[in-house]
Amino acid sequence: MTAPTRQTAAEAGPGDRRVVLSIDAMGGDRGPGPVVAGCDRSARKNPDLGFILHGPEDELRALVAKRKTLRGRCEIRNAEGVVAMTDKPSQVMRRGKGTSMWSALESVRDGEAAVAVSCGNTGALMALSMVRLRKLPGVNRPAIGVLWPSRNKQGFNVMLDVGADVRADAHDLFQYALMGASYARNGLHVDPPRIGLLNVGTEEHKGRQELREAHDLIRNHAQNGRYEFVGFVEGGDIPGNRADVIVTDGFTGNVALKTGEGTASLIGDFLKEAFKYTPLSRLAALLALPSLRRLQKRIDPRRVNGGVFLGLNGTVVKSHGSADAMAVSAAVKLAFKLANAGFNQKVAAHIAAAAQVAEQAREDNAQGDGATTGEHI
Amino acid sequence: MTAPTRQTAAEAGPGDRRVVLSIDAMGGDRGPGPVVAGCDRSARKNPDLGFILHGPEDELRALVAKRKTLRGRCEIRNAEGVVAMTDKPSQVMRRGKGTSMWSALESVRDGEAAVAVSCGNTGALMALSMVRLRKLPGVNRPAIGVLWPSRNKQGFNVMLDVGADVRADAHDLFQYALMGASYARNGLHVDPPRIGLLNVGTEEHKGRQELREAHDLIRNHAQNGRYEFVGFVEGGDIPGNRADVIVTDGFTGNVALKTGEGTASLIGDFLKEAFKYTPLSRLAALLALPSLRRLQKRIDPRRVNGGVFLGLNGTVVKSHGSADAMAVSAAVKLAFKLANAGFNQKVAAHIAAAAQVAEQAREDNAQGDGATTGEHI
Numbered sequence: 001m002t003a004p005t006r007q008t009a010a011e012a013g014p015g016d017r018r019v020v021l022s023i024d025a026m027g028g029d030r031g032p033g034p035v036v037a038g039c040d041r042s043a044r045k046n047p048d049l050g051f052i053l054h055g056p057e058d059e060l061r062a063l064v065a066k067r068k069t070l071r072g073r074c075e076i077r078n079a080e081g082v083v084a085m086t087d088k089p090s091q092v093m094r095r096g097k098g099t100s101m102w103s104a105l106e107s108v109r110d111g112e113a114a115v116a117v118s119c120g121n122t123g124a125l126m127a128l129s130m131v132r133l134r135k136l137p138g139v140n141r142p143a144i145g146v147l148w149p150s151r152n153k154q155g156f157n158v159m160l161d162v163g164a165d166v167r168a169d170a171h172d173l174f175q176y177a178l179m180g181a182s183y184a185r186n187g188l189h190v191d192p193p194r195i196g197l198l199n200v201g202t203e204e205h206k207g208r209q210e211l212r213e214a215h216d217l218i219r220n221h222a223q224n225g226r227y228e229f230v231g232f233v234e235g236g237d238i239p240g241n242r243a244d245v246i247v248t249d250g251f252t253g254n255v256a257l258k259t260g261e262g263t264a265s266l267i268g269d270f271l272k273e274a275f276k277y278t279p280l281s282r283l284a285a286l287l288a289l290p291s292l293r294r295l296q297k298r299i300d301p302r303r304v305n306g307g308v309f310l311g312l313n314g315t316v317v318k319s320h321g322s323a324d325a326m327a328v329s330a331a332v333k334l335a336f337k338l339a340n341a342g343f344n345q346k347v348a349a350h351i352a353a354a355a356q357v358a359e360q361a362r363e364d365n366a367q368g369d370g371a372t373t374g375e376h377i
Numbered sequence: 378m379t380a381p382t383r384q385t386a387a388e389a390g391p392g393d394r395r396v397v398l399s400i401d402a403m404g405g406d407r408g409p410g411p412v413v414a415g416c417d418r419s420a421r422k423n424p425d426l427g428f429i430l431h432g433p434e435d436e437l438r439a440l441v442a443k444r445k446t447l448r449g450r451c452e453i454r455n456a457e458g459v460v461a462m463t464d465k466p467s468q469v470m471r472r473g474k475g476t477s478m479w480s481a482l483e484s485v486r487d488g489e490a491a492v493a494v495s496c497g498n499t500g501a502l503m504a505l506s507m508v509r510l511r512k513l514p515g516v517n518r519p520a521i522g523v524l525w526p527s528r529n530k531q532g533f534n535v536m537l538d539v540g541a542d543v544r545a546d547a548h549d550l551f552q553y554a555l556m557g558a559s560y561a562r563n564g565l566h567v568d569p570p571r572i573g574l575l576n577v578g579t580e581e582h583k584g585r586q587e588l589r590e591a592h593d594l595i596r597n598h599a600q601n602g603r604y605e606f607v608g609f610v611e612g613g614d615i616p617g618n619r620a621d622v623i624v625t626d627g628f629t630g631n632v633a634l635k636t637g638e639g640t641a642s643l644i645g646d647f648l649k650e651a652f653k654y655t656p657l658s659r660l661a662a663l664l665a666l667p668s669l670r671r672l673q674k675r676i677d678p679r680r681v682n683g684g685v686f687l688g689l690n691g692t693v694v695k696s697h698g699s700a701d702a703m704a705v706s707a708a709v710k711l712a713f714k715l716a717n718a719g720f721n722q723k724v725a726a727h728i729a730a731a732a733q734v735a736e737q738a739r740e741d742n743a744q745g746d747g748a749t750t751g752e753h754i
Contacts, residue, residue, distance in 0.1 A: 151643065163577055166585055200540055200631040208543055208628065235635025239643040251585065252632050254577040255625075258612025259633045263640045266528065266616040267672070271648075274668040284664035291651040291658040295644070 018050040019339045022113035024104035025055035026082040027120025029322045038328020040067040052113055054079045054103040079103035083120050089127035096128055105132040108314035114339035117331050119319040126164055133312040136348050138355045141165045141172045142311035145183050151241040154188045159246040163254035170213035173247055177218045178350045179310040180245035181227040186341040192226050196233030196243030306331040315344050395427040396716045399490035401481035402432035403459040404497025406699045415705025417444040426713055429490055431456050431480040456480040460497050466504035473505055482509040485691035491716035494708050496696040503541055510689040513725050515732045518542045518549045519688035522560050528618040531565045538627035539634045545626035547590035554595045555727045556687040557622035558604040563718040569603050573610030573620030601734055683708040692721045
């Protein structure tokens with residue numbers, strides 16, 4: 001193992017010792033209450049969990065005091081500043097020091113915690129993560145990965161990038177595939193994960209040039225990267241069962257994510273209206289309630305709360321801004337899983353190995369060129 | 378009016394005379410049966426409708442003979458060839474002559490019909506439409522526009538492009554806005570339509586460079602173009618009520634369309650499973666059936682069947698490949714509406730007017746530059 005000791009301390013193996021998560025208690029739409037409640041909920045289920053909570057000390061101390069389970073498992077770090085949802089990322093980068101978000105990232109940077117969790121402003125969190133944690137060696141663009149309800153047996157697919165960066169070239173997409181494969185293995189226990197590259201058709205000649213290049217890069221590395229490559233997939237496959245990981249650029253991924261959420265919400269509202277239509281349908285709705293709740297549970301975004309920032313020196317889980325205790329607890333559970341699996345070291349190792357393979361291929365090519373053409377010897 | 382006489386004959390005003398549509402009877406997944414049945418269904422509701430049906434004469438004649446309503450309102454053009462769903466567009470462009478698809482476009486090209494309708498291969502239909510109908514003067518990239526179930530009072534939004542071309546620059550997006558505005562006015566009777574430009578956030582500084590340029594082009598032309606511009610919109614607004622027309626490039630639009638369809642289908646299946654869970658829920662499902670049918674009706678893709686090819690010399694309505702009689706009838710109804718409104722001439726006039734304004738602005742700028750800098754006089 002070449003990983004620094006401080007990371008190993010934070011990313012302890014199962015049963016070894018406590019896994020510590022760094023929690024930004026502020027910046028969500030509902031304040032620190034649901035954040036502390038969500039940590040408590042997780043702590044009750046999982047004795048290996050410990051927390052460093054970042055925010056105004058007095059306020060947090062009062063909230064934690066009410067939760068017996070958190071006693072002795074929750075350190076509080078005072079940070080008076082709060083990043084607002086309306087703050088611009090560029091401002092936060094300049095003036096963010098002293099905020100709970102900044103402080104939460106510092107704990108990961110310093111190796112005290114393996115993963116940071118925040119309900120705050122996504123753009124600001126990514127910008128701060130980039131400058132404070134820095135990108136993994138060899139990574140050009142970090143990505144945000146999300147879980148998407150799907151027809152797969154694990155119930156979810158991974159999609160990335162959903163908005164860290166609006167552009168991605170072929171090599172970025174290739175790295176997203178590596179990161180997504182690691183995420184599927186460690187977050188969803190799918191091994192080997194099937195990777196699909198999002199396009200407007202499944203034929204190999206379709207789409208933009210960078211997609212065709214990425215197609216070949218991802219395909220050629222499948223064996224070394226321990227994943228299957230199913231080739232191009234379409235929008236309909238995002239909630240489908242052709243692939244476990246959907247790779248795309250942050251622009252397309254962001255639009256797809258919000259289109260899916262908007263469509264689900266529209267259908268939910270249409271369904272409510274349909275059941276209000278007549279007295280009989282209102283009666284039917286009463287009887288149907290358990291079924292509708294089962295449906296609700298399967299597509300409830302709170303159950304899969306957490307976009308994961310990938311490609312940084314440390315993992316950051318971004319919870320929904322409007323997260324309640326249940327949603328925060330889901331984000332904490334995901335963060336624990338990734339910390340416990342030593343996720344970030346694995347991603348770093350995959351990126352490094354792929355870079356080495358690419359370097360070797362370049363050298364082989366250069367030697368091959370020389371041998372066949374007789375030039376540049 | 379400067380439009381050629383042959384177009385005026387085909388795009389007659391309401392009550393003036395019969396509106397003739399050119400129908401590709403072949404190439405759909407279910408053969409010509411549902412196509413003829415769909416035409417019959419529309420013809421019974423609308424006495425102004427006439428058809429030219431393209432396909433193998435004997436087969437079509439037998440099908441039409443069973444439909445009294447179509448008698449005397451349906452001309453048959455023999456075309457023995459059929460474009461298969463698996464045919465590559467490039468092959469069809471070279472060898473498509475003699476197919477029903479080719480023949481259906483010829484009737485529009487020759488001014489016998491105002492609009493063509495086909496259930497066939499989308500890529501082939503667009504490729505053939507480009508070479509046989511040709512692009513409208515000033516149009517660089519044609520687009521495919523679709524109707525999308527939404528929270529709007531008209532029940533649908535227009536989105537374009539959903540896959541005619543994977544790329545679009547700022548000027549293409551501007552032209553999509555003009556075409557989409559015309560479509561919303563003539564197809565949905567929304568006046569003035571509200572245009573939104575799809576992006577990853579609503580702030581003006583967000584997204585790619587071409588989007589910021591398109592933003593200004595669309596905004597500056599709003600008054601002349603008789604639309605409102607609501608600025609950037611997000612994926613969640615595609616089924617929302619912030620805009621009536623969603624403008625995007627064909628790659629993003631195609632992914633969004635298929636993601637929305639896939640999500641709706643996934644939720645439908647989850648709903649069915651939820652209702653099968655217990656004996657009580659199966660009883661609830663029986664009672665809930667009318668409500669679920671009401672929901673089904675609101676999001677049934679057959680009710681809004683028809684992607685419209687925009688930016689060509691003639692309108693082409695692309696029906697779903699798997700369309701049944703009801704879906705074909707919906708596509709025919711849309712084609713009639715657009716033909717009856719003289720839609721294509723209106724689009725052409727808007728594109729021409731916008732080009733004139735842009736030319737004028739360039740001239741003014743050139744003169745202005747000269748006056749202020751003292752150069753280039």
